[in-house]
Amino acid sequence: MRAAPERFHVSDSMIAAWGTVAETAPANGEPPEEARASRLQSTGLQSTKGADQAGSNTVCLTARSLQTSIRQYGRRKTLLDDVTLSLPRNSLIAVIGPSGAGKTTLLRALTGYQPADKGNVLYEGCDLYRHFGVLRRQIGFVPQDDILHTQLTVRTALRYAARLRFAKDHDDAARDARVEEVLSELSLTHRSDTQIASLSGGQRKRVSVALELLTKPSLLFLDEPTSGLDPGLDRQVMQMLRGLVDGGRTVVLTTHSVANLELCDRLLVLAPGGRTAYFGLPSEALEFFGKKDWADVFQEFELSPNRFWADGYRKSEHYRRHITGLTSETFGEAGSRLVRKQKSATASPSWFAQLATLVRRHFSVIAADRGYVILTVCLPLLMGLLSRAVPAPDGFLIPSQQGSDQDLYSSFNVDASRVVVMLAVGACLTGMANSIRELVQERMIYQRERATGLSRSAYATSKIIVLGLVTALQGLSIGVLGLIGRRLPETGLVFPSALLEMTLIIGLLSVTSMVIGLVISALVRTAEKTMPLLTMATLFQIMATSAVFPMFNQVGLAQLSWLAPSRWAVGALAATVDLSRVSPPAEAKNPKMRDTLWRHDLAQWITDIGILAAIGLIGFFLVIKFLRRHEPAVMRKH
Incomplete structure (x- = not known):
């Protein structure tokens, strides 16, 4: 030495x-x-x-x-x-x-x-x-x-x-x-x-x-x-x-x-x-x-x-x-x-070396914060248990006891869509809550490390890896707690188990929502602005599902809802359990009006999942782009 x-x-x-x-x-x-x-x-x-x-x-x-x-x-x-x-x-x-x-x-x-x-x-x-x-x-x-x-x-x-x-x-x-x-x-x-x-x-x-x-x-x-x-x-x-x-x-x-x-x-x-x-x-x-x-x-x-x-x-x-x-x-x-x-x-460490160090450091920061660890464990448990509060005796199947022809809604499972919405809310809220303050609260640290040669993409990728892993586990926990024990179809459209298929969809929705949270965190200038935006973003995702009220048949609102990850995740969940057939129509006067994203079809399921994943990928590149706005001016050309 x-x-x-x-x-x-x-x-x-x-x-x-x-x-x-x-x-x-x-x-x-x-x-x-x-x-x-x-x-x-x-x-x-x-x-x-x-x-x-x-x-x-x-x-x-x-x-x-x-x-x-x-x-x-x-x-x-x-x-x-x-x-x-x-x-x-x-x-x-x-x-x-x-x-x-x-x-x-x-x-x-x-x-x-x-x-x-x-x-x-x-x-x-x-x-x-x-x-x-x-x-x-x-x-x-x-x-x-x-x-x-x-x-x-x-x-x-x-x-x-x-x-x-x-x-x-x-x-x-x-x-x-x-x-x-x-x-x-x-x-x-x-x-x-x-x-x-x-x-x-x-x-x-x-x-x-x-x-x-x-x-x-x-x-x-x-x-x-x-x-x-x-x-x-x-x-x-x-x-x-x-x-x-x-x-x-x-x-x-x-x-x-x-x-x-x-x-x-x-x-x-x-x-x-x-x-x-x-x-x-x-x-x-x-x-x-x-x-x-x-x-x-x-x-x-x-x-x-x-x-x-x-x-x-x-x-x-x-x-x-x-x-x-x-x-x-x-x-x-x-x-x-x-x-x-x-x-x-002044040669900086390689991109992969920086990424490995950033990932290790982030896990060390998480492990050292006991309060954060407790919240990380308890939040998905709470979201999963809240979804259990929705009484759905028929699960995601057609009711076993049919009503009269005059009582249209008694022939459908009105609780199934409510359970789906609760699961989507839990996944969206958990994902965005994990990340919406992440970048803005580390901004001074990032600015200084960027000035010393830190790779912008390595930093963003480290956040995706660490928060993505944590959020995925939370989303899977929400899915398992909310679905296990409920009546489900015997198989899914892709996987042999409908429970597994739906749980994976909820996990993907959580991760994609986490990326959206990172985009917001990269945009705002102060941490105080994140909580109002978290509330607004969560409400938008709830409304965009079209399970609360039909947005899919309204020009303008339908296209706006395409920006929400929950729109495509709920579509994939609905396709798995054939929710269009199980739940009542959006309008009693027009029983044939159905959301096309809910169609019980393999091609439609793949489309829903593909666009959900694409939103997450686009969000990742937006994070990299928006990080540039907060860097030292002389580094923006690098």
């Missing part, structure tokens, strides 16, 4: 020592390299790599004239307005500003998640947007929301992430060794076997950072890493980031907290409208604005939102010293060598 690269180890005792940093904060004008050395000396820490590069006047990333706008209420709203900055190597940069100033938009532009409309971003002289697929592993991004499966333990989550991010030339031993390195580096070893949901806010943020450190990025961006944390946890997170920087990385974070800015090497202040109001040393920022504290600065932004803050900054000494004074690598052969080097180092 290769020796671990030189890195900066932050132990618990070192973190405690960081509590004295505020007392040794640099005086106004103290160069960042001297401030870093002072901090290291005050805590007894050494970093030879950081010391070698501290005095370098080069940058690792440069943004030039970034401009971004969106259309809102019929007007163009500017989010970033001509933002230019250079990020020095091995430095901690904080981005602050009032709400709506474009901090998150800037981070997404600098990481390549959402390229700016105008301008460019250069990483070591290479165009990030053009070579994102090659350079993405050099840039880590931790969004504000968790990118974790909180049901897993810390070590398990990191191991799955390593399998998804490292190519097959990294064996399990090498991946596990890297996981242990990261756990040690972030002082998480003692919490490695703890479920992530049980961690404190600061510890969970460390785990999110650990996910990004697996691929050893030289640049790390964090969006609001201290949001929602108390002052003590706020300082712990900032101290942790400071340690990462002194270990040889460049870290950029957005924050609303100004309590620990003295730990940073540079400070970027964005004014309303996404304009650069200041970029330079944190210790000189308040003096630049002529204010005593940040509350006064933010109040000035609110009172004068249209002031040309950027013009004042460009005319200042800070602009010359911290932007034009730094030099970037050139575009030439050095950039080409970097791209070639990264191409050989």
